[in-house]
Amino acid sequence: VGSAVLGDRPQVHLAGFMGSGKSTVGRLVARRLLWNFLDLDGVIERHEGRSVSRIFEESGARHFRDAERHVLRQVVLKPATVVALGGGTLINPESQALCRERAAVVWLRCPLEVLEKRLHDTAARRPLWGDREALQARFDERLAGYESAEFCVDADAPPDQVAECVVKLLGAEAPDDQ
DSSP, X not given: OOOTTTTTOOEEEXXXXXXXXXXXXXXXXXXXXXOEEEEHHHHHHHHHTSOHHHHHHHHHHHHHHHHHHHHHHHHTTSSSEEEEOOTXXXXXXXXXXXXXXXXXXXXXXXXXXXXXXXXXXXXXXXXXXOOHHHHXXXXXXXXXHHXXXXXEEEOOSOHHHHHHHHHHXXXXXXXXXX
16 A cells, blocks of 8 residues: 555554544455554453453553553554554553554544444443543543544544545555455
8 A cells, every 4th residue: 555644654543532433444444455454452352361341340450551552562563554542542652652653643533422422332341431521531631642643534424434534634545456
């Protein structure tokens, strides 16, 4: 895939709050580019042998963030890969630097009201989901990390439209034989 935006960076990282569509859009972008796709939370779960929810419950947020950085150091070495970052990955300066060095980082920006609606149906599976006030506080805490992304795409549209915006933004030419 040729792109002046990507240059010699072998990855695209999608950042955003839980519910912004990072995994869904990431799979679509990867499919369009004929690249690999990785969900960072999924890689962490395989590494730890337990779900993200269980990691938070049993070992706490600090352990999760340490595991996240460890796994990210391995993930950034893979070529031609679209990565759905965890919702809080970019709050850590080391993780931010790793992502920026190896990838075009795209923030999937979505209004909190839309995120809240999307998250309502998945609340049981979300370890950091809480009431509206807790959600707003967590969003505010992570906002500077999201704003550090090189690019931003509004993600309140259907996933296929958001994926198309990401591909166009990157100036990536998808192979013709899809």
